[in-house]
Amino acid sequence: MYIPKFDLEDEEECQIKAVMYTGEIEQYADKLKLLHTYLISTAKVKVSPTSYGKPIHKLYWILDKETVIEQIKPSHAVEKPLPLPTKLNITTFDRIPHLMVDSTAEIDILAIVLRCGPQKIAGRSHHRCREITLCDNQKNQFLFTLWEDFGEIEGHQIASQMATAADLLVVLGRSIGISTYHGLSLQTRYNSTVRVNPNYPQAVTLMNWY
Incomplete structure (x- = not known):
C-alpha cells in the first residue's frame, strides 16, 4: 500500500504533514499542486506518534473520501479585515x-x-x-x-x-x-x-x- 505524504503550511507558517491512503490517491491526484492554497474541510487531525523518536511534525492530517478540498484562487485585492473577537466568559x-x-x-x-x-x-x-x-x-x-x-x-x-x-x-x-x-x-x-x-x-x- 502506497501512502503519499506532503507538507501543508498555514498563514502562521506552521507545517503539518498530510497523508493519503491508496483509495484516495487517484481522487486527489489532480487537485493538490505545489505552492497552491486550498481550503480543506473535514480532514481528520491526529497527533504524530512519538514511539519511534521525535517527529518533525506535531500533527498530521488524513485525507479520505469525506474530505473536501477547494483551491483558493490567488487574489491581490484588499480583503476586509475580520471582525474583532467579542466572546469572553470572564469571572469578575x-x-x-x-x-x-x-x-x-x-x-x-x-x-x-x-x-x-x-x-x-x-x-x-x-x-x-x-x-x-x-x-x-x-x-x-x-x-x-x-x-x-x-x-x-x-x-x-x-x-x-x-x-x-x-x-x-x-x-x-x-x-x-x-x-x-x-x-x-x-x-x-x-x-x-x-x-x-x-x-x-x-x-x-x-x-x-x-
Missing part, C-alpha cells in the same frame, strides 16, 4: 471569594496590571515565579503569580512594557487557578494562557474606565 473579581477554591477550580480573568514584581525563587521547591497585582473595574485587587515559564516569558513582557509604556496594561488569563495559600490569590497552571493587551473590545473598555 467579586465572585472569586464565593467560588469553590479547590484544586480543580479554573477561571478566565480580564484585569489591569497595577504592579509587576521581579523574577524570584519561591518556597522550598525553588520554583521560579513572578508576582503581579491585578485590578478590575470595581477596584478589586488580586495577587497573580506567574509560575515558571509564564514568569519568564509573559512576566518579562509585562515588566518591559510597564517600564517604557505610558499606559497600563490589560491582561487576559485563561484557565487560571485560585489559591488559598497565604490568603486568596490567583496563579497560572500548566494549561493556562496569558495574553497581554488582548484584541478584545472588553479590554479597551477596561482601559478607558481606568
